[in-house]
Each structure stands twice: as C-alpha cells, then as structure tokens.
Amino acid sequence: MDRPGLSLLRKVAEGVHGVEALLDAGGRLLWISPSIERVTGRSPAQCLAAADAIELLVVDTDRNHCRRLLAQVLQDGATRDVELRFTRADGAVVWVASHWRRVDGENGEPAVLQLSAEDIQTRKETEYKLLETVAELRRAQALREHYLVRSIDERQRLAVLLNLIRLGILFIDNDRRVLYANRAMLEIWGYSPDTNLIGTREAVLKQTVLPLLAEPDVFLAHLEQVLENRLPVSEPFEIRFRDGRTVTDRSAVVVGGQRAHGIGRVWIYEDITESRRVSEQLVALAERDPLTNLYNRRRFHEELERMLVDAVRRNAGVGLVALDLDGFKPINDAFGHQAGDAVLVGLAEGVRRIIRRNEMFFRLGGDEFALLVPDTDTRGLSELAARLREGVAGLQFSFGGRAVSVTASIGMAIFPDHADDAEGLMAAADEAMYRSKSEGRNRWTFSTRQPGEFSRHSG
Numbered sequence: 001m002d003r004p005g006l007s008l009l010r011k012v013a014e015g016v017h018g019v020e021a022l023l024d025a026g027g028r029l030l031w032i033s034p035s036i037e038r039v040t041g042r043s044p045a046q047c048l049a050a051a052d053a054i055e056l057l058v059v060d061t062d063r064n065h066c067r068r069l070l071a072q073v074l075q076d077g078a079t080r081d082v083e084l085r086f087t088r089a090d091g092a093v094v095w096v097a098s099h100w101r102r103v104d105g106e107n108g109e110p111a112v113l114q115l116s117a118e119d120i121q122t123r124k125e126t127e128y129k130l131l132e133t134v135a136e137l138r139r140a141q142a143l144r145e146h147y148l149v150r151s152i153d154e155r156q157r158l159a160v161l162l163n164l165i166r167l168g169i170l171f172i173d174n175d176r177r178v179l180y181a182n183r184a185m186l187e188i189w190g191y192s193p194d195t196n197l198i199g200t201r202e203a204v205l206k207q208t209v210l211p212l213l214a215e216p217d218v219f220l221a222h223l224e225q226v227l228e229n230r231l232p233v234s235e236p237f238e239i240r241f242r243d244g245r246t247v248t249d250r251s252a253v254v255v256g257g258q259r260a261h262g263i264g265r266v267w268i269y270e271d272i273t274e275s276r277r278v279s280e281q282l283v284a285l286a287e288r289d290p291l292t293n294l295y296n297r298r299r300f301h302e303e304l305e306r307m308l309v310d311a312v313r314r315n316a317g318v319g320l321v322a323l324d325l326d327g328f329k330p331i332n333d334a335f336g337h338q339a340g341d342a343v344l345v346g347l348a349e350g351v352r353r354i355i356r357r358n359e360m361f362f363r364l365g366g367d368e369f370a371l372l373v374p375d376t377d378t379r380g381l382s383e384l385a386a387r388l389r390e391g392v393a394g395l396q397f398s399f400g401g402r403a404v405s406v407t408a409s410i411g412m413a414i415f416p417d418h419a420d421d422a423e424g425l426m427a428a429a430d431e432a433m434y435r436s437k438s439e440g441r442n443r444w445t446f447s448t449r450q451p452g453e454f455s456r457h458s459g
C-alpha cells in the first residue's frame, strides 16, 4: 500500500467508534484507537506505556481468560466473541463486547491479535435491572403462592372448626347478602344441613325465619335497632321460637384489613333452651319444696327481708301468718306417711285457692307453713286468717275408706305493729300460733308483742 493510502487508513482506524487494538503474542499492546479514552478514561499513550495492557485495562477476574483467548486465537486463527469487563481510570467497571481476531503478518512477520471492543455498559445495566426485576417478581410470586396455600389451609381449619361448634355463625356483607353460615346456624334457623345460603339476600332470610318466631315483630324491631344504629357490638337479645326454643343473638361489625369502615356484620346465635331449663330447675330445687311445690324456708327469708325493705320505703305494713296443722302426726301414724303427704299437698292446694296473687305461701318444714301478706293491717289479716281456718277445716280426705279432716292453728303478727325486724316478726307470729295451739287449736290469734320486745315472751 502506498503512503497516502496508509495515512488514510490510519485516520479511519483512529476515528472508529469502538475500541480497536493490536496486541502481540506476549500480550503487549502495539496500537490502540483513541476511543479507548472515551471508554476507560485512559489515553492511548498511557495504555501503550503499560508493561501489560491486559493488566491495565481488564478487571482482574477476567484477565486470565483474556490471556488464554489471546493464545488460542493466535494459535488456531478462529475468531472469538466474548463479553468482558474493562476497568476505568476512576475505578469503575465497564462492560464491553469484544471480538478477537488473528491478523497474519506479511513477509514472515509474526501474527498479531486484533481486539475490537464495544461499550455495552448501558445494555448490561438494563439487563441486570431486568434480571433483578424478574428475580423480585419470582420471589413475590413464590411468597404469594406460599401465603395462598397457607390461607387455604387456614380456611379449611376454620371451616371445620366453625362447623363443629354449637354457636350459630352468620356473616352478612355490606350488600346485605350472606357471605358465610355455619352448620349450627342452619340447624338453629331450621335449614337442612346441606343448604347453601351464600349470596342469599338478608330480606329472603327474614321471610323464611319469621314464621318460626313467637314474636316476629319484636325480632324485627330488634334487627332494625341494631342495623339502623350501626351498633359496633350488639347486646345479647333473646329470640323466642314458636316451638318453645330460646335463642340469643349478638352481632358485631367486622372491620376489614385495609378498609377503615366495616366490611359486614357477624351474627352469633346460641340456643339456650336447655341451659335455661337446667338453671330454672336448679333455682326451683334451691327454693321450692319438692312435695308441695311451695316456696321453701330459704325463699321465705329472702322474701320477708325484701318485703320489709319495701314496706319501710312505702311506709306500709307486712303481715306474717304462721300456720301449723293440728293432729297431723296421728294421720301419719294411722294411715301411713303417704297419707300424710297427701294431706300436705291438699293443704297447699287449698290455701293457694284462698290467697291473693300478691300473698306468698311457704312450707317452712314438716306441717309448718307461713304466709307473707304485703300492704295489710289487723283487719285485713283477721279476715284472711278466718278464711284460712275455715278453708283448712273444710278440706276433706279419705284414707282406707275413712273420711279424714284436719285443722290448723294460726298465729299472726304485723310489721311494724308487733316487731320492727324479720326475726322479731317471726318470733311474734310463732308465739301467737303456739297460743292458738294452747288455747284449743283450730283458731287464729294475733301477737301481743310490741316492737323491740324480742325474747320477752318466747320459750
């Protein structure tokens, strides 16, 4: 090639955009294009002055690979393309796409290596970002799947649990549609166990359940009160069913995870029929005499105290009537215990018929009875006593073909005329009753005590 052609070629080589370099077999730099300065911040002169250009320009982890490539390309003449990293003068790393090619010398000159390198840093950064984004997406996806599996498991566990418990659970969403109902809810409200209520409107539910209720209007008013007032938690409400069941309901607004306002309302139903029956039975056992079903001595004391407090507040009188059967033991002895029982039951029924609704009759034990009479005075109590005496004496029994009757000795005292407390009143009525006994039985007697005169006449 002639000289002008050579200088033109040099100009072209020096003006190339990418980096072009020539290296000998020892890795020494023979020539490098000025573009190296744009890519690495090092001038061609600095590069040429370096004893080992690979060490100067290539990051340490890629250097050995470069040296091997150099040897291989020079040896077999096959071109190679590889992405590697250059180090910049400021310490930063620049990715380049490099092309390695052997250039054979003319006239016996040794072959040299032509290295062409394109700056691909921007592309690499984009690639990295993309990879990071993909990795992030994969992690998020894995996490979502993990939580999905966990939430399905959780839901299964919850569904089994909710179907096992005896409380009815109903979840109504903000569109007033059923979102969830457990088995106990279906049972309480008379649905078959396989009914699917999900999506059913509240209004439709109402239509099916109202006919089951003893007081549908009361229930509707309760629903309205809870829903209109948007009560966060409603108080327990008793729902009475026509078949005799009693169910309580309570409800609460459910606040969603992300929404500040509620996402619906959960209703809890509890059938308390059985527990109510048992507790009523227990109360009855505790305060009633099993033979006559009259209130017992325990309830007598409670009522006496209560009536006295009430009487003081209202400035009224309370009458206490003590009633003891005459000659009861001989009935037991002659006709047996069962006959005695029949007399006690007959007496209870007979007295119940005589007394008014606000008067309370108690069996204190054995053949001993008591009556509490609110708002009374001497005259009222005398009239009652007369009716009682007659009523008892008029009771007719028949045991073993023999007609049997009983009489009662009655003693009376009035609060506050004869006593100013419960104990005093009982002592006064007892004393009067014993006077009836000692004066011939089958009669009624008033106490002669004065308030505060507790034990003067006792004994």
Ligand SMILES: Nc1nc2c(ncn2[C@@H]2O[C@H](COP(=O)(O)OP(=O)(O)OP(=O)(O)O)[C@@H](O)[C@H]2O)c(=O)[nH]1
Binding pocket: 291, 324, 325, 326, 327, 328, 329, 330, 332, 336, 337, 338, 339, 340, 341, 344, 365, 366, 367, 437
């Ligand atoms: N059949 C029966 N007898 C009872 C019951 N509780 C107590 N008694 C009996 O009632 C009798 C009460 O004795 P008393 O008060 O002396 O009998 P009474 O013959 O009426 O004597 P007076 O009151 O003096 O007339 C006793 O024989 C007890 O065994 C009961 O639940 N059933």
